[in-house]
Amino acid sequence: MTPSARPQSLRSPEPSRRVLLTTGSSDAHTWNLVHLQLFLEEHGHSVLNLGPCVPEELLVDTARMTRPDLVVLSSVNGHGHQDGLRAARALRGDRATRSVPMVIGGLLGISPEGAATRTAELLDAGFDEVYADGTPPTALLRRLGELGGACTGRAAA
Numbered sequence: 001m002t003p004s005a006r007p008q009s010l011r012s013p014e015p016s017r018r019v020l021l022t023t024g025s026s027d028a029h030t031w032n033l034v035h036l037q038l039f040l041e042e043h044g045h046s047v048l049n050l051g052p053c054v055p056e057e058l059l060v061d062t063a064r065m066t067r068p069d070l071v072v073l074s075s076v077n078g079h080g081h082q083d084g085l086r087a088a089r090a091l092r093g094d095r096a097t098r099s100v101p102m103v104i105g106g107l108l109g110i111s112p113e114g115a116a117t118r119t120a121e122l123l124d125a126g127f128d129e130v131y132a133d134g135t136p137p138t139a140l141l142r143r144l145g146e147l148g149g150a151c152t153g154r155a156a157a
């Protein structure tokens with residue numbers, strides 16, 4: 001649906017952003033990604049969804065090529081902490097993707113125990129924001145609205 005054809009209620013008051021949507025290399029869940037993609041697209045953003053089980057190398061290569069406004073890592077299988085650390089180190093370790101904004105959310109562990117430590121480690125590895133388990137996708141709209149700088153508005157892929 002083109003932005004002009006989109007119903008008024010779904011039009012974003014914020015500029016359209018290019019989102020690179022990914023999950024961790026161990027995570028086979030897909031519907032979280034589909035839901036997030038449709039949700040962000042309905043709010044006027046452009047989403048490149050890499051699908052399940054994304055190797056860190058593919059994530060970095062795609063980020064280098066597409067220069068997204070935001071990388072969103074969604075993880076629900078309980079290994080989001082370990083997957084997220086690897087993804088952050090890979091993105092932050094590459095000169096071209098070192099400063100791309102990136103956030104992570106979903107279900108990052110298998111229990112609430114240790115959540116504060118997981119969050120601290122993920123922030124330390126380079127995530128700009130770590131959403132607590134169960135945070136709804138609407139939180140991403142706030143983050144996208146807060147992004148500074150010029151907006152190209154072109155598609156992510």
Ligand code: B12
Pocket residue numbers: 026027028029030031032035036072073074075076077078079103104105106107108109110111131134135136137138139140
């Ligand atoms: C379907 C399903 C599967 C299917 C996935 C099929 C597919 N193609 O997607 C299959 C059978 C393959 C599967 C496998 C496994 N699963 Co499973 N699965 C589910 C199930 C039943 C539904 C998930 C789903 O599709 N939800 C619908 C989507 C739309 O919602 P969602 O996932 O909650 O995502 C939303 C939010 O989390 C949030 N969100 C997600 N990411 C982000 C990111 C940000 C930044 C923000 C703000 C929000 C956000 O927004 C999303 C959209 O609304 C859940 C239980 C459940 N009822 O949720 C378990 C569940 C996710 N699975 C679980 C587990 C453990 C596994 C396995 C490890 C099981 C096993 N021992 O093999 C494997 C993992 C394999 C792997 N390598 O990843 C656990 C995870 C436990 C945890 N994290 O504490 C769950 C929670 C079941 C449980 N209660 O134990 N699974």
